[in-house]
Amino acid sequence: xxxxxxxxxxxxxxxxxxxxxxxxxxxxxxxxxxxxxxxxxxxxxxxxxxxxxxxxxxxxxxxxxxxxxxxxxxxxxxxxxxxxxxxxxxxxxxxxxxxxxxxxxxxxxxxxxxxxxxxxxxxxxxxxxxxxxxxxxxxxxxxxxxxxxxxxxxxxxxxxxxxxxxxxxxxxxxxxxxxxxxxxxxxxxxxxxxxxxxxxxxxxxxxxxxxxxxxxxxxxxxxxxxxxxxxxxxxxxxxxxxxxxxxxxxxxxxxxxxxxxxxxxxxxxxxxxxxxxxxxxxxxxxxxxxxxxxxxxxxxxxxxxxxxxxxxxxxxxx
Amino acid sequence: xxxxxxxxxxxxxxxxxxxxxxxxxxxxxxxxxxxxxxxxxxxxxxxxxxxxxxxxxxxxxxxxxxxxxxxxxxxxxxxxxxxxxxxxxxxxxxxxxxxxxxxxxxxxxxxxxxxxxxxxxxxxxxxxxxxxxxxxxxxxxxx
Numbered sequence: 536x537x538x539x540x541x542x543x544x545x546x547x548x549x550x551x552x553x554x555x556x557x558x559x560x561x562x563x564x565x566x567x568x569x570x571x572x573x574x575x576x577x578x579x580x581x582x583x584x585x586x587x588x589x590x591x592x593x594x595x596x597x598x599x600x601x602x603x604x605x606x607x608x609x610x611x612x613x614x615x616x617x618x619x620x621x622x623x624x625x626x627x628x629x630x631x632x633x634x635x636x637x638x639x640x641x642x643x644x645x646x647x648x649x650x651x652x653x654x655x656x657x658x659x660x661x662x663x664x665x666x667x668x669x670x671x672x673x674x675x676x677x678x679x680x681x682x683x684x685x686x687x688x689x690x691x692x693x694x695x696x697x698x699x700x701x702x703x704x705x706x707x708x709x710x711x712x713x714x715x716x717x718x719x720x721x722x723x724x725x726x727x728x729x730x731x732x733x734x735x736x737x738x739x740x741x742x743x744x745x746x747x748x749x750x751x752x753x754x755x756x757x758x759x760x761x762x763x764x765x766x767x768x769x770x771x772x773x774x775x776x777x778x779x780x781x782x783x784x785x786x787x788x789x790x791x792x793x794x795x796x797x798x799x800x801x802x803x804x805x806x807x808x809x810x811x812x813x814x815x816x817x818x819x820x821x822x823x824x825x826x827x828x829x830x831x832x833x834x835x836x837x838x839x840x841x842x843x844x845x846x847x848x849x850x851x852x853x
Numbered sequence: 854x855x856x857x858x859x860x861x862x863x864x865x866x867x868x869x870x871x872x873x874x875x876x877x878x879x880x881x882x883x884x885x886x887x888x889x890x891x892x893x894x895x896x897x898x899x900x901x902x903x904x905x906x907x908x909x910x911x912x913x914x915x916x917x918x919x920x921x922x923x924x925x926x927x928x929x930x931x932x933x934x935x936x937x938x939x940x941x942x943x944x945x946x947x948x949x950x951x952x953x954x955x956x957x958x959x960x961x962x963x964x965x966x967x968x969x970x971x972x973x974x975x976x977x978x979x980x981x982x983x984x985x986x987x988x989x990x991x992x993x994x995x996x
Contacts, residue, residue: 560880564878624965624969
């Protein structure tokens with residue numbers, strides 16, 4: 536990579552020198568191809584900016600009059616645009632992909648909501664009516680028969696309540712009705728009683744947030760808590776929510792065993808699905824996430840989700 | 854050097870550039886940029902037009918060996934635009950959907966190639982079939 540940057544810097548400086556004498560399209564074409572090469576070699580816009588700057592300074596030092604310096608700047612600018620053009624194209628793709636990812640998440644959320652509704656209002660409801668029908672049949676029958684029917688009714692009721700619990704976990708009605716903080720409190724209570732450690736929610740938001748933001752933060756915290764339950768051996772978890780002017784910040788911190796980030800794998804494919812899901816959720820909203828951890832040091836997940844620009848279609852997708 | 858020597862035939866405001874090598878790509882870019890500038894496109898837009906020409910013409914050189922790029926000034930009464938037609942009689946594309954999603958090669962995964970050109974331009978049309986060559990028509994309106 537360093538070698539590549541050095542090669543690119545040398546080529547760029549050489550094209551700039553030629554362009555300052557010839558001022559022809561061939562130089563622009565060469566620099567465009569150079570930008571393409573840089574993109575293929577994983578160089579970033581900052582690398583290109585730095586090598587442009589260095590070449591420009593050399594050229595400016597050789598210019599002796601204001602007119603010459605002005606010309607170096609003008610031609611250098613034209614060259615720079617060409618070098619950046621492949622990055623512009625690539626960035627458009629990222630933007631499209633991000634929109635696609637957000638739509639996909641919204642579609643999936645819609646499906647989850649449909650399934651949660653079917654479990655709660657259809658499947659669980661049917662079981663309740665079967666339970667009532669059995670109760671009716673049992674009425675007036677001898678006690679030993681009623682006992683046997685009760686043995687059927689108990690698992691029926693258990694099954695219905697299990698389906699309701701599943702439905703609430705899939706898509707908590709409290710998130711739609713009351714918003715992020717109450718939903719996180721509901722989630723924290725559930726996890727706390729399941730794994731037997733305190734899970735505390737602190738902080739506040741300035742009213743309701745765009746639907747896409749609320750559901751993304753909720754899902755990511757859900758994923759983080761599931762990781763804590765599975766791996767962390769923590770005795771304490773704190774979820775902190777803070778709203779700044781333009782973004783929502785969320786921290787999930789545990790005092791568990793932590794882990795070695797480098798051992799989880801630097802390549803996305805080697806990371807757990809959970810971490811990947813977190814990244815994609817947050818990427819889709821143009822947010823950032825960071826995991827701070829080390830063996831024995833607990834784990835901290837920091838999320839920042841911008842609040843601008845997600846208002847448009849997010850509400851309707853809920 | 855005359856327009857004929859450069860491989861440019863001027864038909865009113867239109868230009869036709871034979872594409873066989875890198876130096877022909879340069880000619881097509883130069884012509885496209887000149888037309889864009891003459892039609893008051895902003896410098897950054899003129900750069901994007903040159904970029905689209907580069908991507909289309911380099912596909913011709915890489916996959917069809919020869920072909921042509923035709924540039925036209927268009928006007929729909931309200932707006933000025935530049936139409937770029939890249940046509941060849943090369944092997945053609947068997948799976949257009951795939952080519953439009955991924956490009957011909959790894960370039961597509963970086964957002965370059967045909968999918969990249971589509972994102973840069975306002976209108977995009979591609980006609981191709983195996984053995985029948987490829988014709989890409991794109992249009993950029995002046996903002």
